[in-house]
Amino acid sequence: MDVAFIIETIVKIVVILLIFSALAGLGTYFERKVLAFMQRRLGPMHVGPFGLLQVAADGIKLFTKEDIIPQNVVKPIFKIAPVITAATAFMASAAIPFWPQFTVMGYTVHPIVADINVGILYVLGVMAIGLYGPLLGGMASANKWSLISAARSAAIFISYEVISGLSLLAPLMMVGSLSLVDINNYQAGGIGNWIVWSQPVAFILFWIAAFAETGRTPFHLVANDHEIIDGFGTEYSGMRWGMFFIGEYANMFFISFVIAIIFLGGFGDGTIAGAFQLLLKVAFFFFFFLWTRAAWPDVRPDQLMWLCWKVLMPIAVLNIVVTGIVMMF
Amino acid sequence: MHHEEVFTDRNVSEHSAYFYVDIETYPVSGWDKFKQVLKRAVRGELFVGLWVVLREMIKFDIHTVQYPKEKLPIGPRYRAVHKLLRLWESGYERCIGCGLCEKICISDCIRMDTRIDENSRKEVTEYSINLGRCIFCGYCAEVCPELAIVHGGRYENASEQRTHFVIKDDMLTPLDLLKAGEQAEYPGFGAIIPGSDASVKKTPLAY
Ligand code: SF4
């Protein structure tokens, strides 16, 4: 391994960390604003123009708050759990191509940290490890609500891993590669080549599963405020709680990238226009996360399980079988 | 008079807006439940919800009141911090120091002091209300024979202690404001009924 490669990788990691930590903060701002507008409110208004600096105010608040470790918690696990959530969210981003490759001063940059040939497998795998954040945090908290939340998160994440895995299998069979770059290049021909047209069912299923895996509103059971306070986050304060938050919002961005790359053509043929289209698609999916939060109620845990095992999984399996039959002939 | 807000009639009556909601019977068998899920999924109720919130966002019909900068109108009969009014013509204080308000106050929070002045008139030297005890019941305003003590619209109070007072100087209409015609009659408890002039009979002087 030459030095240039190592330096380049480190630079990429730092850039991704910085951009997505900032985006996670901005994401909370957009969430508050969009939800406010949908509920005929104004949202944050007082810090900075249109409340834009609210993000900075929150950051300062979280950083300077006292870091409380309550009595009776399992201390090492309690302390490490938020780190797991934030770290796995960012680790998953390593295999996501955020932008087509471009050349700066004769040097070609690949805006992907590691173009491994099992990219999507890696992304899903690491996101699944993210389950340990809520699970361990909830179990170590010595709090009833946190414990319920931990149990729910284990049930939900494991169930919906099945859906996201099975629903992705059909498009992957068509592409014949697990690398996100290959998947993107498969659809480079334009809108007609997007996988969403040939695999609409898989697209919908994966989208639904994405809501469960990021714990967003119709499936927001792991931290459902009116039932279990803040779930696994109840006992956390200050920046440890903030790390859970950053992890959640970074995950929303990354899963939006994954949906856009796998099903909606990603950055297309790699031109600048294609790259901006990718950003637009990601913005839409992120907006949709907020939109559903304003519009839809939460489902009950048993309904969620019912939906997963009795409706979505059979459909996903059927989708794979049908895809296989069609590809055979 | 300042303008009067028209308030919705929220009293329960046969004309009020109470109505019974139709609640569908809950499905019992598994097949019925499945049909209900299918019906709800296919009828696109989820998309109706999405549309409703998106429509509100596009219409941008914001209802937020940015409180310290904007305030909601309060009713004309709102009972907030008291005012002492002056006579319109002479500018003299209306309060004659009869002490009825002090007597009726159920929280015992009015305290006043009077003396006989040079013209042998009763003069109010001290008048204070402990707002920490006042329950803003309006009895003082109702009992006052001179329409001297009334309620005002000043509802923002802050203090460092539970006892805090308004004194005569705070409540009495300043003379310059009276001359500018800014003293408002209070339409609430104890006020004169509109058109009461017409119903007053002249005292026959034949006695
Ligand atoms: S409003 Fe009621 S409690 Fe307050 S001073 Fe008047 S009589 Fe007393």
Ligand code: SF4
């Ligand atoms: S009842 Fe009216 S006139 Fe009598 S003392 Fe009180 S404020 Fe003055």
